[in-house]
Amino acid sequence: MRIVKEAQERKNEILDVAGRLFAAKGYDHTSTNDILEEIGIARGTLYYHFKSKEDILDAMIDRMIGQMLAQAKALAGQKEIPVLQRLTMMIQSLQERGSCGDEIMEQLHKPQNALMHQKIQERLSVEMNPLFIALIEEGIEQGICQTDYPSEAAEMTFLYANIAFDELSVHSEEERQRKRAAFIYNLERLLKMEQGSMQEAIMPLFGDEPE
Amino acid sequence: MRIVKEAQERKNEILDVAGRLFAAKGYDHTSTNDILEEIGIARGTLYYHFKSKEDILDAMIDRMIGQMLAQAKALAGQKEIPVLQRLTMMIQSLQERGSCGDEIMEQLHKPQNALMHQKIQERLSVEMNPLFIALIEEGIEQGICQTDYPSEAAEMTFLYANIAFDELSVHSEEERQRKRAAFIYNLERLLKMEQGSMQEAIMPLFGDEPE
DNA sequence: ATACGCAACCGACTATCTGTCGGTTGTAAT
DNA sequence: ATTACAACCGACAGATAGTCGGTTGCGTAT
Numbered sequence: 001m002r003i004v005k006e007a008q009e010r011k012n013e014i015l016d017v018a019g020r021l022f023a024a025k026g027y028d029h030t031s032t033n034d035i036l037e038e039i040g041i042a043r044g045t046l047y048y049h050f051k052s053k054e055d056i057l058d059a060m061i062d063r064m065i066g067q068m069l070a071q072a073k074a075l076a077g078q079k080e081i082p083v084l085q086r087l088t089m090m091i092q093s094l095q096e097r098g099s100c101g102d103e104i105m106e107q108l109h110k111p112q113n114a115l116m117h118q119k120i121q122e123r124l125s126v127e128m129n130p131l132f133i134a135l136i137e138e139g140i141e142q143g144i145c146q147t148d149y150p151s152e153a154a155e156m157t158f159l160y161a162n163i164a165f166d167e168l169s170v171h172s173e174e175e176r177q178r179k180r181a182a183f184i185y186n187l188e189r190l191l192k193m194e195q196g197s198m199q200e201a202i203m204p205l206f207g208d209e210p211e
Numbered sequence: 212m213r214i215v216k217e218a219q220e221r222k223n224e225i226l227d228v229a230g231r232l233f234a235a236k237g238y239d240h241t242s243t244n245d246i247l248e249e250i251g252i253a254r255g256t257l258y259y260h261f262k263s264k265e266d267i268l269d270a271m272i273d274r275m276i277g278q279m280l281a282q283a284k285a286l287a288g289q290k291e292i293p294v295l296q297r298l299t300m301m302i303q304s305l306q307e308r309g310s311c312g313d314e315i316m317e318q319l320h321k322p323q324n325a326l327m328h329q330k331i332q333e334r335l336s337v338e339m340n341p342l343f344i345a346l347i348e349e350g351i352e353q354g355i356c357q358t359d360y361p362s363e364a365a366e367m368t369f370l371y372a373n374i375a376f377d378e379l380s381v382h383s384e385e386e387r388q389r390k391r392a393a394f395i396y397n398l399e400r401l402l403k404m405e406q407g408s409m410q411e412a413i414m415p416l417f418g419d420e421p422e
Numbered sequence: 423a424t425a426c427g428c429a430a431c432c433g434a435c436t437a438t439c440t441g442t443c444g445g446t447t448g449t450a451a452t
Numbered sequence: 453a454t455t456a457c458a459a460c461c462g463a464c465a466g467a468t469a470g471t472c473g474g475t476t477g478c479g480t481a482t
Contacts, residue, residue, distance in 0.1 A: 160366075160371075
């Protein structure tokens with residue numbers, strides 16, 4: 001028995017399932033058959049709504065980036081919170097990739113997901129950087145930090161945060177701690193902040209001051 | 212008429228052709244048929260020497276990284292050249308990817324090459340970082356620069372050099388200039404060098420002082 | 423109520439591609 | 453000349469992305 005739905009509803013249904021499968025098995029290892037069988041639609045239907053498998057991936061990433069961006073914008077806009085703290089919160093929020101859960105994160109570095117990874121990374125970089133730049137410029141206005149190249153400093157910060165932390169090369173908890181300390185240290189230098197000012201901004205978030 | 216060659220010779224022949232095709236058409240868009248037809252061997256022969264298409268890619272990257280690493284090591288070891296200048300030379304040498312030419316660079320950001328890109332990037336990062344760290348520590352010993360986190364500073368430097376410069380987002384020559392200036396500026400800050408000391412080290416290389 | 427038009431849906435089919443396997447041939451040593 | 457084995461062959465199986473002509477249900481006009 002045939003079920004007809006509005007196009008947008010079907011599209012979302014497809015993206016939901018595709019997203020879950022991509023996160024669970026990886027992009028390459030998820031066939032279009034996997035998707036349409038799980039939904040219970042025919043091949044033709046899938047290709048009626050999307051023109052290719054990659055098109056599905058792109059749409060899924062669009063949705064995901066949209067969610068993350070909304071969240072990040074909400075964070076960045078809370079002027080009553082100190083700038084540095086907001087900066088930290090944004091970096092923190094990057095770790096939990098989208099509301100769709102972070103199983104996708106664990107998958108992201110496997111070779112089967114190189115395409116997905118690259119696309120997410122590029123989009124994230126393009127969309128998030130303006131927010132970082134704005135925060136840094138706000139910090140400059142407040143005299144908290146200083147740099148001649150705010151946008152490049154933002155880019156560097158974002159890149160390092162993204163790659164250094166989500167890299168699988170971070171094996172031990174010990175190493176993670178060190179990376180975080182180094183990140184703060186380097187960020188303070190990049191933005192010519194007082195030594196330790198970033199650390200102070202972070203502590204209320206993590207509650208992880210040295211015992 | 213059948214031609215028999217020594218295994219290593221055939222392997223190299225396959226890697227040569229594969230490398231050229233990957234660079235020209237991208238990894239995904241190069242079929243194993245393309246490779247074996249151009250060489251004039253049968254399917255079975257290809258899979259006698261390599262266990263999968265991805266295996267070919269890995270071997271090709273191995274060779275390429277090996278070449279780049281040898282070159283970089285030669286550079287890094289020239290103790291008669293000032294440290295900062297050697298640092299610059301190494302970053303510079305990353306731009307021209309391997310001897311196999313830089314057509315591969317132009318292809319690298321297309322979606323069809325995400326896998327190749329990711330693999331090259333990861334290998335490069337793992338192999339090159341020790342060299343960067345060594346240079347930075349040499350600089351610290353000489354009192355030219357200072358940091359509590361040499362290895363993380365090296366990682367950050369490498370990441371930014373790689374991504375900021377090879378990114379296609381660098382459209383205009385103007386932007387490229389700005390990025391380079393920002394890179395030097397930020398590197399000086401990260402390593403607590405005297406303002407302009409890096410610029411001085413670079414000038415003899417490029418001969419591009421402001422007119 | 424009936425006819426009409428179209429958006430949503432169907433599923434068989436094609437084209438392509440990776441990897442396998444049993445068998446063959448050249449070559450070098452005995 | 454015999455043998456052993458490394459290198460090679462090509463037909464084949466299995467999987468997968470994308471196409472296309474045809475169908476069906478639903479809203480709308482008559």
